[in-house]
Amino acid sequence: MTIEEIQQKVIKFRDDRNWKQFHNPKDLALSLTLEAAEVMEKFQWKNSQEMGEYIQNNRSNIAEEIADVFKYLLIICHDLNINLEQATLKKMKKDNQHYPVKKTKGKHTKYTEL
Numbered sequence: 002m003t004i005e006e007i008q009q010k011v012i013k014f015r016d017d018r019n020w021k022q023f024h025n026p027k028d029l030a031l032s033l034t035l036e037a038a039e040v041m042e043k044f045q046w047k048n049s050q051e052m053g054e055y056i057q058n059n060r061s062n063i064a065e066e067i068a069d070v071f072k073y074l075l076i077i078c079h080d081l082n083i084n085l086e087q088a089t090l091k092k093m094k095k096d097n098q099h100y101p102v103k104k105t106k107g108k109h110t111k112y113t114e115l
């Protein structure tokens with residue numbers, strides 16, 4: 002299944018329930034962030050060992066929250082008429098210019114400070 006087909010399913014799910022009326026760009030961006038925070042919450046207060054064990058035992062719960070993030074991403078892209086695949090490829094091109102492998106391999110320095 003392609004990203005576009007998954008997006009169509011997510012939009013159909015939303016529209017079947019008449020939830021578009023609640024989906025303005027601000028609240029979609031907010032929801033995207035809240036779902037990302039739910040992913041972060043899974044790891045809150047855990048040290049490296051605890052996180053490793055948690056991931057092993059809760060992978061499907063983590064996957065559900067990541068899927069929630071993805072769903073909101075698909076919805077906001079749909080509503081703002083943004084092609085997620087094209088936008089990602091375009092941004093990666095820019096990232097490649099900002100972070101040439103020669104200058105950045107093994108470094109976490111922001112491109113403005115290279």
Ligand SMILES: [Mg+2]
Nearest residue numbers: 036039066069
């Ligand atoms: Mg969630």
